[in-house]
Amino acid sequence: MRRIIQVGVGGMGQVWTRAVAESASWEAAAYVDVSHANLMAAAEAHGMPIERCFSDVNTALSTVEADALLDVTPQQYRLDICREALRHDCDVLCEKPLADTVKNARSLLKAVEQSGRRLMVAQNYRYQALMQTARQYIQRGKLGDLGYVRIDFFKGPRFGGYREEMDYPLILDMSIHHFDLLRYLLDTDIRRLRGLSMNAPWNWNQGDASVFLHLELANGVTAAYNASWVSPGWETPWNGHWRIEGSEGVLLIEQDRLFFANKPDSRRELTLRKFTREHQDWLLEAFYDCLDKGAEPETSGRRNINSFAATHAAVKAVQSGRSVNVAG
Numbered sequence: 001m002r003r004i005i006q007v008g009v010g011g012m013g014q015v016w017t018r019a020v021a022e023s024a025s026w027e028a029a030a031y032v033d034v035s036h037a038n039l040m041a042a043a044e045a046h047g048m049p050i051e052r053c054f055s056d057v058n059t060a061l062s063t064v065e066a067d068a069l070l071d072v073t074p075q076q077y078r079l080d081i082c083r084e085a086l087r088h089d090c091d092v093l094c095e096k097p098l099a100d101t102v103k104n105a106r107s108l109l110k111a112v113e114q115s116g117r118r119l120m121v122a123q124n125y126r127y128q129a130l131m132q133t134a135r136q137y138i139q140r141g142k143l144g145d146l147g148y149v150r151i152d153f154f155k156g157p158r159f160g161g162y163r164e165e166m167d168y169p170l171i172l173d174m175s176i177h178h179f180d181l182l183r184y185l186l187d188t189d190i191r192r193l194r195g196l197s198m199n200a201p202w203n204w205n206q207g208d209a210s211v212f213l214h215l216e217l218a219n220g221v222t223a224a225y226n227a228s229w230v231s232p233g234w235e236t237p238w239n240g241h242w243r244i245e246g247s248e249g250v251l252l253i254e255q256d257r258l259f260f261a262n263k264p265d266s267r268r269e270l271t272l273r274k275f276t277r278e279h280q281d282w283l284l285e286a287f288y289d290c291l292d293k294g295a296e297p298e299t300s301g302r303r304n305i306n307s308f309a310a311t312h313a314a315v316k317a318v319q320s321g322r323s324v325n326v327a328g
């Protein structure tokens, strides 16, 4: 068993405290949260002794022995928290996005490199039977030459909190999952993008929460991304709906089901491959394995930078009305 300090036990933090509690490889060494109420609720739910509950990460890292730190705080705290963990010789598993700005993401990557420790970003959407099957289908060449992709994502969550104060909450908090999936499914990077953002009249966020983007990928494929986080009804799942077109047919992801079509008016549902451990459970095991083998995680900070940079390039593109290159 390896020991992990979890920082941030709020909304998503509760998913992680449960995953760690159920893990056969990881043991929760301590919880840290600036919200006393959230900290106490997590401690009570999982029997964490009060002397291993902290309101600041420094004290936790100096008091409790741990192999790793799990950061589930909002992006604006990521750099400081993760850098502190690296300074205390801990490996890091952090939530997406990697940071709040491209500059801070680069600083974090530098700190990782200098420390010689590992940092893995929780891009959990990759690790579901649905996406694993879709990726394998594409990689086996079943679609022929790939041409273009359309992604539709429409949801209307009312989170409250920091997201509603962000300039572009959808692009900067959510779209990274879809951009990262695009890279993963098609095994490529995002090179360039342009688009528009919309402020729907009923938008309950301070920043625009709806976009149309056009993405150019390194393998020559283009993608259309139509998304809104203030959809008033008939929502898509969190994965969104996908249409991936190739010379031999179309792969469709709808309502978290997978279909293949190569006729104008019919399609066939594909059986999902067995992938028993998904999302956070998969990430925890993969993180453990990487530390065991000294291997770089599939979603290390370095490998994640293109997904992350694409979100910030998208903001620049919608603000300027121009095409913007994506770094990384």
Ligand SMILES: NC(=O)c1ccc[n+]([C@@H]2O[C@H](COP(=O)([O-])OP(=O)(O)OC[C@H]3O[C@@H](n4cnc5c(N)ncnc54)[C@H](O)[C@@H]3O)[C@@H](O)[C@H]2O)c1
Pocket: 007, 008, 009, 010, 011, 012, 013, 032, 033, 034, 035, 038, 055, 056, 057, 072, 073, 074, 075, 077, 095, 096, 097, 122, 124, 161, 162, 173
């Ligand atoms: N991978 C996913 O599917 C997924 C889903 C939801 C959220 N997330 C990510 O998880 C992260 C957290 O999101 P959330 O929805 O849980 O937010 P939240 O606001 O519900 O919870 C954040 C928690 O962090 C605590 N916190 C804030 N600053 C802190 C600090 N400096 N030190 C210690 N604790 C601090 C807050 O008190 C709160 O309890 C974000 O990066 C978000 O993008 C990922």
